[in-house]
Amino acid sequence: MSQKVTVSVIKADVGSVAGHSKPHPKMMRKCEEVLTEGVKSDVINDFYVTRVGDDINLFMTHYKGENHKDVHALAWTAFQGAAKLAKEMKMYAAGQDILSDAFSGNIRGMGPGAAEVEFVERGAEPMIFFMADKTEPSAYSMPLSRIFMDPFTTTGLVIDPRAHEGFRFEIVDVMDSKKIVMSAPEESYDILSLIGDTSRYAIKRVMSKDKNIGTACVVSTEKLNICAGKYVGKDDPVAVVRCQSGLPAVGEVLQPFMFPALVAGWMRGSHYGALYPCTVDDSDPTYFDGPPRICALGFQISNGKLQGCEDPDGPLGKKVPVDYFSGSVWDEARRKAVRASIYMRQHGPFMPSILGPEEMEYTTRPAVLAKLKDRMEKID
Numbered sequence: 001m002s003q004k005v006t007v008s009v010i011k012a013d014v015g016s017v018a019g020h021s022k023p024h025p026k027m028m029r030k031c032e033e034v035l036t037e038g039v040k041s042d043v044i045n046d047f048y049v050t051r052v053g054d055d056i057n058l059f060m061t062h063y064k065g066e067n068h069k070d071v072h073a074l075a076w077t078a079f080q081g082a083a084k085l086a087k088e089m090k091m092y093a094a095g096q097d098i099l100s101d102a103f104s105g106n107i108r109g110m111g112p113g114a115a116e117v118e119f120v121e122r123g124a125e126p127m128i129f130f131m132a133d134k135t136e137p138s139a140y141s142m143p144l145s146r147i148f149m150d151p152f153t154t155t156g157l158v159i160d161p162r163a164h165e166g167f168r169f170e171i172v173d174v175m176d177s178k179k180i181v182m183s184a185p186e187e188s189y190d191i192l193s194l195i196g197d198t199s200r201y202a203i204k205r206v207m208s209k210d211k212n213i214g215t216a217c218v219v220s221t222e223k224l225n226i227c228a229g230k231y232v233g234k235d236d237p238v239a240v241v242r243c244q245s246g247l248p249a250v251g252e253v254l255q256p257f258m259f260p261a262l263v264a265g266w267m268r269g270s271h272y273g274a275l276y277p278c279t280v281d282d283s284d285p286t287y288f289d290g291p292p293r294i295c296a297l298g299f300q301i302s303n304g305k306l307q308g309c310e311d312p313d314g315p316l317g318k319k320v321p322v323d324y325f326s327g328s329v330w331d332e333a334r335r336k337a338v339r340a341s342i343y344m345r346q347h348g349p350f351m352p353s354i355l356g357p358e359e360m361e362y363t364t365r366p367a368v369l370a371k372l373k374d375r376m377e378k379i380d
Contacts, residue, residue, distance in 0.1 A: 002120045005045075005304045006068075008060045009129060009238045010075040011220070012112035015086025015094035016054035020134075021284045023056050024089060027082040031056055032317050034078035039316060043070045046305040048319040052283045052295045053133030054093070055236045056082060061304055066116040072107040079112060113220035115238045120214070122245055125301040128253055128324070130239040132275075134285055135265035135292040137174065137221040137237040138198035139275060143256035144217060145195060147241075147248050148206050149184045154252040162210045162246035170205035171195060172221050175358075179204065198264065199358050210246055217241045235265075250298070254324055257294060260337035262344070266290040270355050274340035277325040277333050291341040298322035 017024055028049055035047040035058065048059040058075050062068070079098060086094035097111035107114055119125075132139055146153040148167045156163040166186070171194055172179045182191050194201045206217040219239040243250045257277045266273035266288060273291040283293045299321050300307040309320040347353030354360070 003063060003304075004065070004118050004120050005301060006062050006065055006071075006116060006118045007127065007240055007301065008044075008062065008066070008071055008075075008114065008116045009057060009220070009240055010060070010072070010107060010112055010114045011055050011057045011131070011236065011238050012079045012097040013055045013093065013236065014079050014083035014097060015089075015091035017091060019092050020054045020289050021286075022054060023051055023082065024086070024091060026089070027085050027091075028056065030081045030085055031058060031078040034074065034081055035060065036316055038074040043074050047317050048299075048306055048321070049317065050131070050280060050297065050321075052131035052236070052280065053285050053293055055131070055133055057129075057131050057238060059129060059299075059306060061301065061306060063304060066118050067106055067108070069105045072105070072114075073103055075112065075114075076103045076107055076110070108222060113222045113235060113237055115218045115220040115240050117215050117218045117240055117242070119242065120212075121301060121303070122213075124244065126243045126250060127299055127301055128241045128243060128250065129297045129299065129321070130241065131236075131283075131295045131297070132238070133236050133283060133293045134267075134269075134273070134290045135237070135263045135275065136198075136235045136269075137202040137219055138195070139261075139263040139265070139292065139294075140219050140237065140239050141195040141198060141201070141203050142261050144203050144206060144219075144239075145192065146256040147253050148216070149188055149191070153255055154248045156248055156252060160246060162208070162213065163248065165209040167216065168207040168209065169203055170207070171201055172204045173200055174202055174221060175200050183209075199356060208246060213242075213246050215242075216247050250324075254296060257296070257325075258330070258333045260291075260333055260340060262340065263292050264355055264359060265292050266341075270360060271353055272344055272355065274337035274344070276337040276341075277330050279323050279326045287338075287341065288345055291337055294325075296324040298324055 031049045038044045044060045044062040046061045050057050083095040099111040151157040166184045168183050170181050202221050204221045207215050220237045241253050260274040262272045263275050275294050276291045277294050280295050344353050
């Protein structure tokens with residue numbers, strides 16, 4: 001049996017220049033230096049360091065499987081190094097996503113988000129890396145349901161014999177730390193009844209029913225405010241999606257993002273805004289710290305390494321991915337996202353612009369209610 005490769009994407013916000021904008025280049029270079037040493041010491045095979053907004057994203061490949069302590073320790077070391085530089089330069093929110101001083105063997109629950117997928121490489125292995133800023137894991141639920149359940153999005157569900165069998169969905173209850181695996185198309189309506197509640201349920205993993213293909217998609221579903229017990233920043237989730245040959249085609253995976261859905265997050269993690277598809281360079285949060293951004297980068301996974309448009313024999317870590325949202329075809333989606341976000345902002349602090357009471361538990365609202373408790377009177 002062929003050796004399984006693991007793709008690990010681990011992200012964190014450890015500081016940025018002038019508010020929630022972008023990490024300092026020195027912080028990015030520090031991560032590259034740490035991951036370079038990781039390749040030299042055989043912890044990982046290959047890497048790429050990028051960002052979306054103020055979040056640093058580490059793409060890594062290796063043969064150690066998911067949740068491996070050495071891989072997670074490497075990412076932790078990179079983020080710690082970047083956070084140290086951020087504090088020295090007095091960057092905004094320096095070390096924000098680092099919730100502990102000591103590494104415990106797994107990065108989950110310690111602040112950073114992680115999406116990891118292990119699989120046997122097919123003849124060609126195209127993969128899309130999604131990176132979102134100023135939003136939460138359930139922002140992926142609507143597009144993923146359309147990609148893997150809706151034949152009006154993915155024609156392959158009708159005409160590709162392997163995709164025609166459908167997919168299995170691992171859905172997590174992020175509030176109660178529970179999960180369930182459900183099957184589409186048989187349980188499509190039941191799946192939608194859960195993930196339609198974006199404050200509580202999110203898609204963690206999508207799996208092909210063809211065992212020769214395996215996992216098709218993984219999302220980072222860590223809820224930062226639940227990990228910290230207070231609001232310290234939005235989750236800014238990542239997702240990796242394998243494409244083609246029994247899985248949705250690249251174009252089918254991208255199509256749902258033409259609709260700029262309203263997602264939770266945005267300013268102070270407490271508002272609904274339209275998901276804005278953009279390039280990495282265009283991902284700096286500006287308008288009301290947003291709108292929420294989504295980037296999509298493409299690589300081939302080739303012999304355990306990331307292969308973009310760069311020379312295969314080029315310098316380590318210097319990659320040229322396909323930046324899918326760079327084309328003018330996405331301008332209409334961006335215009336819609338801006339128009340929708342302006343409309344939502346005109347509600348000010350009133351619903352539906354702000355989130356519901358469950359999500360507001362991690363803001364100032366509990367303190368305000370506690371202060372007013374003795375002044376509350378029963379209505380006769």
